[in-house]
Amino acid sequence: MRPDGGDPIREAARLLAERRNAVALTGAGISVESGIPSFRGSQGMWGKYDPMEYATLHAFMQSPRKVWEMLSEMVSVCGFAAPNAAHAGLSALEKMGVLRAVITQNVDGLHQAAGSHRVIEYHGNLDELICVYCWKRYPTRDRWTPGAVPRCDCGETLKPNVVLFGEPIPWLAQEQAEEEASACGVLLVIGTSAQVSPACDIPRIAKESGAAIIEINPEPTSLTESVTDIHLRGSASEILRLLLKELSPGNDASPSAPPGR
Ligand code: NAD
Ligand code: ZN
Numbered sequence: 001m002r003p004d005g006g007d008p009i010r011e012a013a014r015l016l017a018e019r020r021n022a023v024a025l026t027g028a029g030i031s032v033e034s035g036i037p038s039f040r041g042s043q044g045m046w047g048k049y050d051p052m053e054y055a056t057l058h059a060f061m062q063s064p065r066k067v068w069e070m071l072s073e074m075v076s077v078c079g080f081a082a083p084n085a086a087h088a089g090l091s092a093l094e095k096m097g098v099l100r101a102v103i104t105q106n107v108d109g110l111h112q113a114a115g116s117h118r119v120i121e122y123h124g125n126l127d128e129l130i131c132v133y134c135w136k137r138y139p140t141r142d143r144w145t146p147g148a149v150p151r152c153d154c155g156e157t158l159k160p161n162v163v164l165f166g167e168p169i170p171w172l173a174q175e176q177a178e179e180e181a182s183a184c185g186v187l188l189v190i191g192t193s194a195q196v197s198p199a200c201d202i203p204r205i206a207k208e209s210g211a212a213i214i215e216i217n218p219e220p221t222s223l224t225e226s227v228t229d230i231h232l233r234g235s236a237s238e239i240l241r242l243l244l245k246e247l248s249p250g251n252d253a254s255p256s257a258p259p260g261r
Contacts, residue, residue, distance in 0.1 A: 008230050009239070012214045013246035015230075016098050019185030019212075024090055025202050026104045026111070029191020029217060030236045033084040036077055036108055040193050045070070057166040061132070064157040068149045071126075071160055075144055078108040078126050086190070087114035089240030094118070098247065100184065103177045105192060105199050107162045120176045122169060122199055124162035131156050169198060181205040190216040190236050194223045203227045216240070 028038035093099035133156035143150040187206040
């Protein structure tokens with residue numbers, strides 16, 4: 001029998017405590033409990049907006065007004081969202097010296113709002129707009145109003161500084177993410193269906209470099225049967241609460257969601 005008695009939460013907590021060198025890879029699922037729909041799944045945005053019609057660079061250049069219909073919805077939903085207990089849990093793990101960095105595919109800024117310091121934004125952030133012509137940047141709140149297509153001083157359309165399908169990953173984020181994945185002892189993969197490339201390669205890079213892969217997701221994914229060592233089945237906030245409890249025995253205080261931004 002294993003020293004943890006076969007309890008996957010205990011086993012995951014033991015790995016985190018022993019190695020003290022974890023990195024988290026997060027996806028849309030970690031923000032579902034903050035009221036931001038994921039892309040896939042029954043409540044997902046793709047049920048409403050076909051990604052090939054709404055989320056490619058080509059679609060944006062052809063018809064920015066149409067793509068801004070979807071973007072506007074995301075900007076306003078994310079603007080009202082506050083971090084939940086799972087974001088707070090990762091921030092607590094960082095403070096405890098257990099978690100080194102968060103690599104996020106999310107564009108909602110909720111990890112930083114929860115107090116995480118080292119956040120690698122693999123797909124950019126909705127809080128900034130960039131001109132598709134002169135590349136001037138603006139804070140989204142300065143230029144965006146619901147229903148309108150934001151414009152640069154030069155007159156051209158502004159695009160959120162996020163990665164649409166057909167765009168490359170920002171080189172620094174890609175480099176840092178691969179470095180973190182190669183150096184970590186544990187990769188916590190939270191709330192991602194791991195279907196978006198190249199983010200879906202990060203767990204494999206970590207695994208090949210010797211990391212244990214702990215997946216937190218209510219559903220199995222393509223990773224579960226391939227690279228995952230421990231699948232903790234449940235919502236991100238509940239599993240992080242259990243992990244933190246296990247890591248700080250005697251402290252049943254669950255990480256509550258921090259106040260909104
Ligand atoms: P996805 O929509 O493909 O998959 C979401 C995953 O989260 C699923 O596997 C689902 O089972 C899981 N999940 C659902 N609820 C959960 C919960 N409470 N706790 C833990 N897991 C939960 O998401 P993806 O893999 O991140 O890919 C979507 C792409 O779209 C990413 O690039 C992402 O950046 C972007 N996106 C971002 C946001 C955001 O910024 N919040 C929202 C939607 C999409
Ligand atoms: Zn411009």
